[in-house]
Amino acid sequence: MKTVFFDVDTQIDFMYPAGSFYVPGASALIRRIAALNHFAASQGMPLVSTMDAHSENDPEFRQFPHHCVVGTTGQLKPQITMLDKRITVPNVHVKLSLGDAQQILLEKQTIDCFTNVNITALLEQWNASRYIVYGVVTEICVRKALEGLLATGKEVVLVQDAVQSINGKASAEMVGEMQRHGLRLGTAAEVMSA
DSSP states (O other), X not given: OOEEEEEEOOOHHHHSTTSTTOOTTGGGGHHHHHHHHHHHHHTTOOEEEEEEOBOTTOGGGGTSOSOOBTTSGGGSOOGGGOOSSEEEEOSSOOOOOOTTOSEEEEEESSSOGGGSTTHHXXXXXXXXXXXXXXXXXXXXXXXXXXXXXXXXXXXXEEEEEEEEOXXXXXXXXXXXXXXXXXXXXEOHHHHHHO
């Protein structure tokens, strides 16, 4: 079964208490997320790591705190979650040449990774039958990734112990609704033992 892993927005500004938009509890997930990323590489499975790549005056900052500005430390991912062979895919049309890349850093300027103009071509290139999703924030950016992946008609698994919400009630309601549309739930241990 061709599987692609989606590591959503696990960037320093979100993952560490010193970050400008820290998601409470996210720092406890870093090692688990790193394990999932490295597991994907060890199995030869592609890993998409979505990344906010904002400008200083990004329109999103009218709704959310200032975060993940390009060129700042906060925009980076924790080093432990990075794979050796990686490429960055910006949100402009590019000729996709993945080569031996294990990790695709997919840049975006909104909460929805499907606004990156290259994502459809990426997914078509892999033609996966299953997507494994984890990261932050469950009811915001993870939600958008899940919606887009479920729309492909392929199997989508949310790794419940590798996501963090800000609003637990909204997150639980969203997950319940998506389960009615085919979302499957799993744990990191289950994913890495399959």
